[in-house]
Amino acid sequence: MEHHPRHIIHNFIPLHICKELEFIHKSNCTVGYRPNVFSTTLSHLIATNCPHLIMPFIPIREMVKEKVEELFGCEFELFVEFTGLISWTKGASIGWHSDDNRSYLKQRDFTAVCYLNSYGENFSGGIFHFQDGEPANYVPMAGDLVMYSADDRNIHCVDEITDGERLTLTIWFSRNSSYDEDEKLISRVAQTLSNNELTSCIPLPGSSNMYWFSSVEGSDQLQGFDIRYARLLSLGYDISTTQGKTSDEMNSTIDVSDVFTEPLRLARGDTLFNKKFANLLHALQAVQFYYWSRSNLPQTEGVRNTGDIIQLSESQKQDICNLRCLLSSTMKLDASIFCHPSSNTIRDSHFDPKIFSEALTSWEEYAFKLHEQLTVHLPFWKEYTSLFSVSLQVVNN
Template sequence: MMDEEETKPLRYLLRQFLSPEECKELEFIHKSNSTIGYRSNVFSTTLSHLIATHSPHFLLPFVPIRERLKDKVEELFGCQFQLCIEFTGLISYGKDFKGGLFHFQDGEPTTVVPMAGDVSIYTADDRNIHSVDEIIEGERLTLALWFTRNGDHDEDAKIISLLSNDMFHSSINVPKPFPGSDNMYWFSGDAMSDQKSGFDIRWARIIMLGFDIYSSQEKSSSLDLMEPLQLARESELYELKFVNSLHALQVVQFYCWKASELLNSKYDVETSKVVHLSQSQLLRIDSLKSLMMENKELAEMVLSCSSCAENGQNIFDWISFSTSIAAFEAYIGNLYKELQMSLPDWRKHGIVHSVSFE
């Protein structure tokens, strides 16, 4: 006869395991870097993708969270062995969404209502068969971690290898982000639908936050999103050029994440010149917007409609935005420095972990 413990569903629900600030930072990283995921209607951000797109410094906020979750799993399940982390990734199907309830086939709790900071832990076997309701509107952002006893599937070894074989750890300056191919960012919502009817994730996220993208590239019917771009807002053009679309997106998302903190910041900044858009420039913006957001209604339905105003920035001005660029550079600079200092210890022990530098 099968032992009762073997048939009992093993799952735990930990309320507010992650702090609001941790959730906000993960949201920022995801909305700044995500691509189309393993399904056509899913956005994902993996650690290996962050490395591949020249943004390895964004790994650092994941490290202490991974450690705490791993320790908690080993504690709750009474593991007599050390687990390995097989996969870490952010997946969104957010904050403003409808639908997305998490259901277990049997046992308690049967249904989990997603709440920011909560963690659901369960065994990956037939005792915890589960499903997720369709997302009707908006994004549902999930931090997913898979644990394993099999060291052959250890994600840390792969991450350390990618970082060690890369140029970043030997460079003093923070690398500029380098996007993947454009099709990795094109969302159509359904693999069976017309792939041309959709939107570019990077472009749409910037537009939804009140900005426009301007490019002086000569071709009127196309746009290379790996080339330098400028940001505009209403009738004004910000003259600073961003390295590419991913760079611009990261800065805009950081501005919206840190808006309230930037109100009284003391960064010394040189405000880039702001000029009025000419009629030809406005037409160029509209032309490119229609090209990169062919299905505006789909973008509005899928993407979170949160704005910078929710984070305390009710009135936009370019001075505050310039301040956010300086703050962004300081933020990623600190992360990159910590990454450079941590990597030798990671290689030595073969584990991605928090390193004390005291």
């Protein structure tokens, strides 16, 4: 262990936290730093008017930092350099490398990887290997934490993903305080909240290029697709514009970026949900919330809102079908990149429109609850220039 500083702790993160972070990632992720990789950073959440979604990260960051400092004997020495959710999809891999083998990463001292889903159940491939020392191999399982020094003593690689989506929470630590991400994040949160007079939790998408996936590096739009749209399609959802244009009118004027940033509604099968979403990212957050929280939602007899469910007419079905065809014609869609054969959420044979409608209301309540927590935490964060959990007892005093 001295020659190869590393630790693996099984079941470190509760599974319900893993599922919450998975929901956040699948709702907000953008194209990542290498082919077939997607990422959700705290700075991106803040920039897209979702600063409230950083709240579930705070206690996990603290737990991981304390454990890294304890096991590597560097109590009160470390600063969080980076916090992000990273997923690896079919074709993604990395060859042998260490985390400090590039000059601009020399400040990194330790890496911690929290695995949020499991090999075999959610993805195939993606096994982690260390070049030397023990343990030499690690098979990812939800809730596990892998920690290691970010230097040549822990050269590692990851097998290619052959199916599904491998999801992690990755945190980098440095002893150099100038790389501490907290001060910048706090400044951005404060700026976002001050600019948002209505305390709205509606996301504002980033550049369309941030969501454009292509398996061919440097390819044009005909060889890629929008990952937000692909995630919706992979779960069986369509979109319906709210601008009053017929499919014939859209055929001559369609612009994918406009369709995805304008108000829209969701449809599934023969059902149209009357709720208007501000943009595609807004709709995707609602859908992913449903898949995360549906086991805790009331059954049909307990739902509050059923008036937002509309049975599609034949002409509406045709318009939605035409829109799907028009959008697909501008992309080389491969929605299967987010699917794994053994996943239970890919094909929802028990979908209930009424429960989904209930989820839309619960999702808004969840977002506003996190927003309230954020406003409570922010004054303390600004005072101490650090992101940390604030107890209600401290606030009340």
